[in-house]
Amino acid sequence: MTFVIVVGIASSSSADDIGNAEKGREIFQKCAACHQIGQDAKNRVGPHLNSLFGRAAGGVVDYTKYSKGMSRAGADGLKWDLASLDAYIENPKALVSDTRMNFRGIKDKTDRDDLLAFLRFYSDNPANIPEAQPTAIAPEVALAPEILAIVGDTEYGEYLSSECKTCHQSDGTDKGIPSITGWPVDDFVVAMHAYKIKIRPHPVMQLMAGRLSDEEIAALAAYFSEL
Amino acid sequence: MKLTRRSFIGTTAAATLAAPYVHAGGHGRPKVVVIGGGAGGATAARYIAKDSKGEIDVTLVEPSRSYYTCFFSNLYLGGFRSLDSIAHSYGTLASAYGINVVHDWAVGIDRDARTVTLAGGTSLNYDRLILSPGIDFVDGSVPGWDVSTQNAMPHAYKAGSQTELLKAQIEAMPQGGTFAMVAPPNPYRCPPGPYERVSMIAHKLKAENPTAKILIVDPKEKFSKQALFEEGWNTNYAGMIERIGPDFGADKVSVDAGAMTVTIDGNVEKVDVCNVIPAMKAGRICEIAGITEGNWAPVNGHTMQSRIDENIHVLGDASAQGDMPKSGFSANSQAKVAAMAVRGALTGSKVFPAKFSNTCWSLIDTDNGVKVGATYQATDEKIAKVDGFVSQTGEDAALRKATYEESIGWYSGITSDMFG
Numbered sequence: 001m002t003f004v005i006v007v008g009i010a011s012s013s014s015a016d017d018i019g020n021a022e023k024g025r026e027i028f029q030k031c032a033a034c035h036q037i038g039q040d041a042k043n044r045v046g047p048h049l050n051s052l053f054g055r056a057a058g059g060v061v062d063y064t065k066y067s068k069g070m071s072r073a074g075a076d077g078l079k080w081d082l083a084s085l086d087a088y089i090e091n092p093k094a095l096v097s098d099t100r101m102n103f104r105g106i107k108d109k110t111d112r113d114d115l116l117a118f119l120r121f122y123s124d125n126p127a128n129i130p131e132a133q134p135t136a137i138a139p140e141v142a143l144a145p146e147i148l149a150i151v152g153d154t155e156y157g158e159y160l161s162s163e164c165k166t167c168h169q170s171d172g173t174d175k176g177i178p179s180i181t182g183w184p185v186d187d188f189v190v191a192m193h194a195y196k197i198k199i200r201p202h203p204v205m206q207l208m209a210g211r212l213s214d215e216e217i218a219a220l221a222a223y224f225s226e227l
Numbered sequence: 228m229k230l231t232r233r234s235f236i237g238t239t240a241a242a243t244l245a246a247p248y249v250h251a252g253g254h255g256r257p258k259v260v261v262i263g264g265g266a267g268g269a270t271a272a273r274y275i276a277k278d279s280k281g282e283i284d285v286t287l288v289e290p291s292r293s294y295y296t297c298f299f300s301n302l303y304l305g306g307f308r309s310l311d312s313i314a315h316s317y318g319t320l321a322s323a324y325g326i327n328v329v330h331d332w333a334v335g336i337d338r339d340a341r342t343v344t345l346a347g348g349t350s351l352n353y354d355r356l357i358l359s360p361g362i363d364f365v366d367g368s369v370p371g372w373d374v375s376t377q378n379a380m381p382h383a384y385k386a387g388s389q390t391e392l393l394k395a396q397i398e399a400m401p402q403g404g405t406f407a408m409v410a411p412p413n414p415y416r417c418p419p420g421p422y423e424r425v426s427m428i429a430h431k432l433k434a435e436n437p438t439a440k441i442l443i444v445d446p447k448e449k450f451s452k453q454a455l456f457e458e459g460w461n462t463n464y465a466g467m468i469e470r471i472g473p474d475f476g477a478d479k480v481s482v483d484a485g486a487m488t489v490t491i492d493g494n495v496e497k498v499d500v501c502n503v504i505p506a507m508k509a510g511r512i513c514e515i516a517g518i519t520e521g522n523w524a525p526v527n528g529h530t531m532q533s534r535i536d537e538n539i540h541v542l543g544d545a546s547a548q549g550d551m552p553k554s555g556f557s558a559n560s561q562a563k564v565a566a567m568a569v570r571g572a573l574t575g576s577k578v579f580p581a582k583f584s585n586t587c588w589s590l591i592d593t594d595n596g597v598k599v600g601a602t603y604q605a606t607d608e609k610i611a612k613v614d615g616f617v618s619q620t621g622e623d624a625a626l627r628k629a630t631y632e633e634s635i636g637w638y639s640g641i642t643s644d645m646f647g
């Protein structure tokens with residue numbers, strides 16, 4: 001069996017929850033004078049923008065030209081996410097008053113949404129960027145069809161799930177650890193395999209998923225989808 | 228393939244579990260008695276009642292009406308949680324799961340007759356007994372300290388009034404006073420617990436009594452997450468915390484609760500608050516049951532059955548199982564394996580191979596959380612570690628904050644997994 005890592009932009013409706021990534025690609029031309037993104041992107045006037053979401057502000061180590069304000073904001077805990085990026089792109093100075101980014105900002109909300117959808121695609125874990133329900137998140141790992149075809153044994157899933165419920169609550173409550181109930185089976189399977197092959201970074205989840213077989217993941221997906 | 232509830236799964240089931248379904252008197256519902264309504268016991272009672280859907284009669288014996296979790300009790304000391312927020316009651320276990328909750332102490336166990344005697348005089352029959360009584364302290368492990376001095380020198384290693392008392396004593400310390408902790412020798416409940424506590428007390432003192440000192444008298448050479456704690460103490464509480472290890476006589480420590488002194492290898496230190504965390508052993512009821520070897524109760528990792536009596540399962544801190552640390556997470560994890568094994572033995576439900584895991588989070592300072600975790604599996608000798616991870620020194624603030632937030636999610640998750 002094989003894993004195929006998808007590297008094209010998810011077309012369909014999945015990205016629409018923030019904006020239209022294809023339109024965002026055009027809007028990115030405004031940024032391209034200073035920033036690169038995608039495979040082999042390098043730092044230019046500004047830092048490369050790969051893996052932006054979840055990155056600490058001022059977090060590209062080999063980019064040495066950050067303003068003081070940007071570095072400080074990063075040390076204070078400013079993290080790039082939809083809200084902070086939206087604010088920064090709308091008016092860079094509103095977030096970091098002495099920013100070196102010499103750019104007026106984009107006032108049009110739809111344009112920003114489209115751009116964010118485009119930028120989001122080049123981040124490590126699009127699925128972890130909270131902007132919508134898990135159902136709307138594009139699967140980032142394409143699994144061999146036979147893995148997705150495994151029909152999970154829900155009774156086995158129920159036993160295995162007891163291990164998960166120390167952290168993930170059965171009623172879907174999220175107090176710092178995400179809800180994993182009621183997901184479509186395929187999304188769940190894909191997410192678990194993404195931890196298993198360490199595309200997703202979280203060490204606890206890598207350990208959890210790392211020792212589950214394909215059948216066990218299918219069993220868990222079947223069980224949790226029905227909760 | 229969909230198997231029915233009463234069949235055994237051929238490929239994965241541990242064959243050792245396929246015991247006949249014997250139960251008390253051979254009539255009525257099989258009976259399970261659980262002693263101790265903590266991380267192990269409450270979880271086991273809930274899972275057996277929930278998953279057997281009424282086929283098993285579950286009685287939970289626990290003296291307290293409110294269970295104060297030890298986990299997050301250090302956060303209460305640091306001012307990050309209220310005492311109420313770490314208190315849990317047994318109401319839902321009784322009302323939603325039909326568990327017979329009896330607030331009493333178990334004082335005797337007759338293994339041949341399979342009965343438990345309670346302090347109030349009641350006698351309970353069981354087909355399977357689950358013991359999760361947590362820890363008791365080893366008499367004489369810190370000369371000068373015993374339970375009669377625990378109000379002068381609190382241990383606060385069972386949460387509730389002891390924790391409250393310790394906090395009040397810290398608040399009453401004179402400016403520039405000394406807080407001493409006598410740390411326990413291995414093995415003990417929650418390996419990072421004493422050091423998280425020091426962090427939380429330092430956090431509190433930094434704000435309220437910045438010239439105060441913290442002295443840790445530690446009989447161990449090394450301790451859990453040491454590099455992470457020491458890094459955190461240096462950056463956040465520079466100059467406040469001093470730790471004396473066995474190389475400087477910390478293994479030869481005694482206390483005097485009247486004089487409020489700690490004597491370390493002959494040197495007398497006058498202190499203002501003294502938190503004595505003595506050496507630990509399995510909760511006394513294990514000894515009464517006659518299932519201990521040394522200080523702990525040895526178990527078979529496949530099922531958490533006592534190695535001395537297979538009608539008894541021992542969970543959590545009291546058990547000697549192998550590689551898992553004594554933590555709430557571990558006790559909860561073990562409880563699920565035992566619950567499955569008990570159901571399998573009493574009702575013939577499916578039994579799957581045991582899997583265990585543990586993660587322990589510690590808070591060093593505001594939004595500065597670290598964690599250590601591992602997965603485990605049962606072998607014939609012991610529960611053996613498979614793989615693990617630990618937070619790194621030098622992690623960025625955002626990650627530390629995320630780790631702390633995750634621990635809040637875990638607390639909420641495990642307490643609803645225990646109490647419904």
Ligand SMILES: Cc1cc2nc3c(=O)[nH]c(=O)nc-3n(C[C@H](O)[C@H](O)[C@H](O)COP(=O)(O)OP(=O)(O)OC[C@H]3O[C@@H](n4cnc5c(N)ncnc54)[C@H](O)[C@@H]3O)c2cc1C
Pocket residue numbers: 262263264265266267268288289290291294296297298299300301331332333334359360361362383384385416417420421424510511512542543544545553554555556557558586587588
């Ligand atoms: C300061 C501190 C911090 C901690 N932090 C963490 C943490 O962050 N994460 C973590 O996973 N773990 C943590 N722990 C460890 C955790 O609290 C214990 O490992 C866990 O509670 C063990 O569960 P247990 O079921 O074995 O015992 P307990 O939870 O202690 O439960 C035992 C219960 O049995 C009852 N009992 C005892 N004897 C009898 C009897 N004879 N009859 C009837 N009832 C009886 C007691 O009243 C008690 O309620 C911490 C511990 C401490 C002290």
